[in-house]
Amino acid sequence: MIYCFSIVIGGGVPESERAKELSKQLGVDILPLQVIQGHTPFRELVKRYEDDLIVAVGKGAPGRVMTEYGFKNVLSIDDYASCFPNIDPLAQYKKWTKMQPTDREMALRTDPCSQRVQAVFIVSDPVDWSRDIQVLCDILRTGGLPGREIAHQPPLFFANDDIAYQALFPAERLGMGAFRIALESIFNRIHTNNMEYTSYGKPNPFVFKNAENVLLQVLQSAYNNIQSSGEMQPFKRLYMIGDNPSVDINGAKQAGHPWFSILTRTGVFKGIGNHADYPADLVVNSVEEAVDYILRKEHTS
Template identity: 70%
Template sequence: MKLVRILRKATECRKSASISPTRLFSSRQIHSLPPESASFGIAFDIDGVILRGNIPIGGSSRALKRLYDDSGNLRIPYVFLTNGGGVPESKRAAELTKLLGVNILASQVIQGHSPFKQLVQRFENELIIAVGKGEPATVMSEYGFKNVLSVDEYASYFENIDPLAQYKNWTKQLTGNRNSSSREMDTIDDPCSQRVKAVFIVSDSVDWSRDIQVLCDILSTGGLPGREIASQPPLYLANDDLSYQGLFPTERLGMGAFRIALESIFNRIHPNVLKYTSYGKPNPTAFRNAENVLMQVVPSHSSHPENRGQHTFKTLYMIGDNPSVDINGARQAGLHWFSILTRTGVFKGEKNHANHPADLVVDNVEQAVAYILRKEGISS
C-alpha cells in the first residue's frame, strides 16, 4: 500500500500545471537530499539558455556564479552540452569565461563535434574534409587528424567546381596559414587526385550552394570529384538540429536543414541514398558522454570529500530551450536525468511542450539553478 501511495503521489505531481508566483511548471518532483549525501551534476545548453549570440541571457552569469564558492572554486559539477561548435573546446571555454565572468575549463565544454575525436584512429592519416563556420579544419587537426582540409581550401584546388563563385561578392580567405599537415600533404600528393576518405560537417555551412555542390561531387564519386560514380565515403554530422535560436526573433535553420537539402539533392543524382551518421543531442550517446565528463569533474571540484572518486550520480539535470533536442534527449537518456525547459530560446510556450514535455518548465536559467539548489538542499 505504501508503494501505491507513492506512485499515486507521483502521478498527481505530473498533473501539476504550475508553481506560482515564479511561473514554474513541474511534471515530476524529486526528493531533496541532505548536502552531505547529494550527488548530482548539471548540463547546460548554451544557445537560447546561456547566451543569445554573444549576449548572456536569463541571468546566466548570476546562475553560474552560484555553482562556485566564495573563493571562485567550483563546488557543483557542471558542463556545457551544446550542439553548436566550429572552434576548439579550449577557445570556446575562454570565450565563455570572458562573457560569463566565471572560470570555465575546456573539459567542461562538450560540443556537437566533440565525439569526432573518437574517429581519429580510423582516419588519422587519411584525407578528410571539414565543413562549417569558424575553424572546422583547426578543430579536426587538434583532435589528431593529420590530413584535413576545410571545404574552402579543398574547393580552391578545383577550377570551376563552384559555377557561381564569380557572382559572390564576399571574399574567401583560404587560411593562408594552412596547418603543417596540409602543407606536407601538398608536397606529397595533389588533393585533386587524392581520394577523400570521409567528410565531417563540423558546424553550420556558410555557403550552402557551394558546399552542397562540392559534397555531392565528393560523395557521389567515392571521394574523387569529376570522376565516375562510385561508393559513397562516410559522412558525419555534428548534430541534426533543424533550427536554433540566434539573435533574430524567430529560429534560424540549422545543420539538420542543411542535411535535408544535401540528402534530397544527392538522392536524385546518385543510385543509392545518402548514408550519414549524426552526433549531438538528442542522441543518448551525447548524454552518456556528458555523464562521463561530469564524473571526471567531481574528483577535482566536489566540495564534499566523500563524493570524490564517486562514479555515479543520483540525479543529472539537463537545462535546455529546445524540446525536441534537449528535453527529448534527456528523457531518452534514463530516469536519473531530470529535464528543465527554459522559455528563453526555441521554446516560448506558457505551458509544457505537448510532444516532449519536460520535468520542469521555467522562465530562465537562473530560475532553473535556483530550483536545483533548493531541491538538493544546497545553500547559496
C-alpha cells in the first residue's frame, strides 16, 4: 500500500524551501513536488509572462517565489514602490519598514518607471495594506504605469480568496480574500470599470485537480509502471483534511470523486456537529484523529 501526502499550506516562500522545513519538522523526506502552496498554480503562467515585468505582492519572499517558477522580470511590491518617490504618502510614518540593498539594486536595474507592469500576482497575504492598495490602484488604473494616463487594467491574480483564517490569536484573522474585497471596493469606487481578477486557491476545483496531478507525478516517479493515459483513475480515495468548511470542505465537494472530506475542529470550524452549509464526510476533533481514521480505513497501522 502506497501513501502519498500532498501538503496544501500557505505561501510566501519557494516550495523547495518549504520542503526542507517540513522534512526537518516531520523527520521524513518531503520533495518540493509534494508541496502545494496557494501560489503554486502560478507556475502554469510562466510561458505567458516569462519576460514581462510583473509585480509580486505579499509576505515572505514573493519575488523569489516567482523567480524560482521561471519568471525573469519580477519585482516585489516593496522593490517596485521604492522606485517611485512619494507613491506612498504614509511612508514617513512607517518606521518599521526596511529596504534590503540587494532588493534595491534589483529594482533599479529593471527601471520599472519606464516599463508597463504586464501582470500583478498576489502571492501571499499582503503586509502593508494601505501602501499596497494605493500602489495597486495606481498600477491597475494606468495600465501598468503609475502616474500616467488612465489605461486598460493589466491582469491581476490572487493565490487564494480566503476571507479569514485561524492563527494564534483566539479570533479569526483577515486573509487574502479580505484584502481582495478591500482593493476591489476602492478600485471600483475610483475607476470607471470594475476590477477584473482571477482567484486561485480553494474552493476552486482546479486546486484539487492540480493536487491529483502532483500525486500522480509522485507515484510515476517511484513506479514507472503507473500510467496516466486515457480515463484511468489510479486513486480510490483522496483525503482532504481542513478546518474551514467554506473553503476546504466546499472545495472537496466540488471536486467530487475521489475526494473524501474531513473537517477538523482545530481552526475556523469549532462546531459540535457537522457544518450546516458545507457538511463534510467526517468531522473530527484534531488532525491526529483524522490521520488515525485514514490509517484504519486503509487497513494499515
